[in-house]
Amino acid sequence: MDIRQVGALTFQLDFSQPLYEQILEQIRSALAKGEIGLGEKIPSVREMAHALKINPNTVMRAYKELERDGLTEKRRGQGTFVTTSEERVKTFRAELVKEYIDDFLNKMESLGYSWEDIEGYMQERGSRRKGSDLT
Amino acid sequence: MDIRQVGALTFQLDFSQPLYEQILEQIRSALAKGEIGLGEKIPSVREMAHALKINPNTVMRAYKELERDGLTEKRRGQGTFVTTSEERVKTFRAELVKEYIDDFLNKMESLGYSWEDIEGYMQERGSRRKGSDLT
DNA sequence: TAAGTGTATTAAGTGATATAATACACTTGA
DNA sequence: TCAAGTGTATTATATCACTTAATACACTTA
Numbered sequence: 604m605d606i607r608q609v610g611a612l613t614f615q616l617d618f619s620q621p622l623y624e625q626i627l628e629q630i631r632s633a634l635a636k637g638e639i640g641l642g643e644k645i646p647s648v649r650e651m652a653h654a655l656k657i658n659p660n661t662v663m664r665a666y667k668e669l670e671r672d673g674l675t676e677k678r679r680g681q682g683t684f685v686t687t688s689e690e691r692v693k694t695f696r697a698e699l700v701k702e703y704i705d706d707f708l709n710k711m712e713s714l715g716y717s718w719e720d721i722e723g724y725m726q727e728r729g730s731r732r733k734g735s736d737l738t
Numbered sequence: 739m740d741i742r743q744v745g746a747l748t749f750q751l752d753f754s755q756p757l758y759e760q761i762l763e764q765i766r767s768a769l770a771k772g773e774i775g776l777g778e779k780i781p782s783v784r785e786m787a788h789a790l791k792i793n794p795n796t797v798m799r800a801y802k803e804l805e806r807d808g809l810t811e812k813r814r815g816q817g818t819f820v821t822t823s824e825e826r827v828k829t830f831r832a833e834l835v836k837e838y839i840d841d842f843l844n845k846m847e848s849l850g851y852s853w854e855d856i857e858g859y860m861q862e863r864g865s866r867r868k869g870s871d872l873t
Numbered sequence: 874t875a876a877g878t879g880t881a882t883t884a885a886g887t888g889a890t891a892t893a894a895t896a897c898a899c900t901t902g903a
Numbered sequence: 904t905c906a907a908g909t910g911t912a913t914t915a916t917a918t919c920a921c922t923t924a925a926t927a928c929a930c931t932t933a
Contacts, residue, residue, distance in 0.1 A: 621921060628848070636850035647878060658923045663880080680878045680931030696849055703849075704859075707842040713763070714831060714838075715771035724839075725860045756890060782909060793892045798911080815900030815909045 609654040610646045611639060622657055626665040634674060634685065635696050642687040645675065744789040745781045746774060757792055761800040769809060769820065770831050777822040780810065 607614045612633055616625050633639050645651075648666060652659040666683055669675040673691050677683050686692065711721055742749045747768055751760050768774050783801060787794040801818055804810040808826050812818050821827065846856055 623921080632848040632850075635848070648880090649878080660924085661922060664921090666879090677879060678931085679880085679929070682878060699849060700846070700851075703842060703845045707838060710838045711835070713767040713770070714834060715767075716835075722860055725857060758890080783911090784909080795893090796891060799890090801910090812910060813900085814898070814911085817909060 607654055609651055611643075612646065614655060616655065616657075622655075623661050623664040623668075626651075626655075626662065627668055630665070630669060631674070631695075631699070634692060635699070639685055641685055641689060641692070643685050644682050645685065647682050742789055744786055746778075747781065749790060751790065751792075757790075758796050758799040758803075761786075761790075761797065762803055765800070765804060766809070766830075766834070769827060770834070774820055776820055776824060776827070778820050779817050780820065782817050 605615065607616075612630065614626070614629055616622060630639075630645065639645065646654070648659050648662045651662045655662070666675065666677075669683075670677060672695055673688075674686055674695060675683050676686055708718075708721070740750065742751075747765065749761070749764055751757060765774075765780065774780065781789070783794050783797045786797045790797070801810065801812070804818075805812060807830060808823075809821055809830060810818050811821060843853075843856070
């Protein structure tokens with residue numbers, strides 16, 4: 604409930620999740636949506652920490668994970684930059700999509716819904732485009 | 739990685755999530771799938787704790803939440819019983835479904851996918867029924 | 874050389890989770 | 904009546920994830 608602009612990025616943090624995860628996800632999202640271009644610089648650890656009013660270590664933790672996923676490259680003395688590999692971004696996006704879908708289907712199955720139920724609901728929702736009637 | 743039978747229920751706990759949440763979800767799931775009938779007794783706090791080798795307080799925490807959701811009723815000296823209201827189970831199920839779907843759609847949108855993308859993928863997946871090609 | 878980068882370390886505080894031990898109120902059945 | 908089995912409550916303790924704080928170092932650029 605408190606939106607902050609940091610460079611080209613927009614952040615909205617709360618306490619429902621670890622801060623470093625929220626930063627991570629919101630940067631990933633910006634990347635996937637193309638809101639940050641390949642090779643572009645993202646805000647420095649210190650700048651980000653100051654703008655979001657959180658500790659630099661917390662920002663570091665998010666940045667480390669971005670690099671571990673191959674989405675960014677760090678250059679000492681210069682800053683952190685988005686990878687120049689469009690391939691890397693694409694495959695990472697695909698991995699996330701698979702994770703989200705599998706997760707969703709697992710949860711629905713835990714409620715006893717079959718694939719047909721879900722498919723049917725999606726079609727119906729597509730035409731109506733609001734609310735939920737699946738019971 | 740370690741399956742346990744407790745009465746009519748099956749549990750599989752790990753350390754990826756709080757224990758009380760896992761118990762909660764697995765009982766909900768059994769309820770939604772009709773694996774436990776309306777009005778049926780579920781294992782006592784002590785029995786459950788002993789069978790799962792965890793602390794009774796942890797089981798209590800899960801049971802409290804079940805009751806708060808109106809899914810169970812407790813009777814001192816007798817035990818904990820599933821609600822006799824089919825209506826209650828149905829609406830709770832519907833609430834969960836809505837939560838799962840909204841959550842899923844939010845995540846997909848955070849990756850920049852439109853409703854049409856998702857719908858198309860679901861249809862395609864429906865015919866193929868394995869793997870993921872959405873990139 | 875100064876200012877801005879990423880990086881590393883050590884210390885501390887907080888809150889959620891889980892365990893342990895114990896006690897009390899209630900219900901049932903022998 | 905009473906023992907055994909229920910749910911419930913309390914207090915204390917331990918651990919871990921997360922976050923902050925304070926510092927220091929290596930590197931790059933202007």
